[in-house]
Amino acid sequence: MRYALIGCGRIAGRHLAAARAASLEISAVCDPVLERGRELLRRTGLGESGVRIYADHRELLDRERPELAAVAAQSGVHARVALDCLDAGAHVIVEKPMALSLSDADEMIRRAGERGLCLVPCHQNRFNPAVMALRRALDAGRFGRLSHAALTLRWNRDDAYYRQADWRGRWASDGGILMNQCIHGIDLLRWMGEGEPEWVCGALARRMHPHIETEDVGIAAVRFSGGMLATIEGSGNLYPSNLEETLSVFGERGTVRLGGAAANRIEVWRVEGEETPPRIEPAPGGGQDIYGSGHLALYADASAAIREGRRPFITGEDGRAALELVLAVYRSHRTGGPVTLPLAGFSPAEMEGTFP
Amino acid sequence: MRDCFVHPACFAEKKPPAVLRSHRTGGPVTLPPAGFSPAEMGGTFP
DSSP: OEEEEEOOSTTHHHHHHHHHHTTOEEEEEEOSSHHHHHHHHHHTTOTTTTOEEESOHHHHHHHHOOSEEEEOSOGGGHHHHHHHHHHTTOEEEEOSSSOSSHHHHHHHHHHHHHHTOOEEEOOGGGGSHHHHHHHHHHHTTTTOSEEEEEEEEEOBOOHHHHHTOTTTTOTTTTOOHHHHTTHHHHHHHHHHSSSOEEEEEEEEEOOSOTTSSSOSEEEEEEEETTSOEEEEEEESBOSSSOOEEEEEEEETTEEEEEETTTTOEEEEEEETTOSSOOOOOOBTTBOOSTTTTHHHHHHHHHHHHHHHTOOOSSOHHHHHHHHHHHHHHHHHHHHTSOEESSOOSOOGGGGTTSOO | OOOOSSSHHHHHTTOOOHHHHHHHHTSOOOSSOOSOOGGGGTTSOO
16 A cells, blocks of 8 residues: 655654554655655665655645645644645544644544545554553443543653754643643543533643743643543643653542553552452553554554555544544633533634733 | 632531532532532422
């Protein structure tokens, strides 16, 4: 399957490694800064492999006609580039957030459906073995009724991180810690929740990075339609480095806490009738850093879904759902009150001026 | 100066956590809250 990668930044190496593992034919990469493309190919051992480099993704699509394209450019252009890929007839894997507005996400979903193409947002942490074990236990009803859940993302994103690229920490092109980093955990929280989020009240602050526009810490309370409650705490202000990402779920007959760098380890597993936690197979390639090993599984699933003509495990609707919850927290901060879901029409651009 | 929500004596003076009031009103509460007691939570969970 002919494959191309658009965007050669921080996460691009993960995409190429996963594409190789899925036996995709890597035909081209694209980045407005050609040197970044060259450096990526050198770094991943593809420097002499004949992979072509483009500065313009439309030219790449026109000349290479990839069957599958991955969009790993800056967040603010995910939607536009993904739509161009879909229009060119390519299935799409798109980094998170899949878009910055619900209207863009809706258009991506609509156009993929219309053309019979797969649209796969990179919420790859769903494939973490510990996460899958929790989901299986919930599906099997092992927890009984859920009381509440808690998501914490306690990472460090220092000034050097934000200075890597002008688009980071801007409302129109990125969003803050909840949109860029915490959205993975928010996806997991939503996936594990009983029912759908129906009420959100949140607060944001920019405490440590006065030169960025967006929040560097955010807190929210969430109520799901089934009645369960949840909290979200996302921060990039942890001294001196990443501390943890945890997801805790509390039910009638089960208490589980996933932790580690990115909710990729079982820290507590107390489930009625189970003496020991489920056995977790080591992730391929280790997978204990913040990115986990999920890109490998995501690519394997996406390419199999395309070949088999089925829906992928992670869908555009999943990506939209995570985006909606982040936007609900943003809107709650902006309006100073609770927000009910489903959310109609809101984008981070409306957050301009939040932290003058 | 903020009202205290933690010290038992404050509860005795009927200054309950703002969290309760926030749930009851369905929105944020600014501190210090004026005139609210846990008795007003009656019927919250029928």
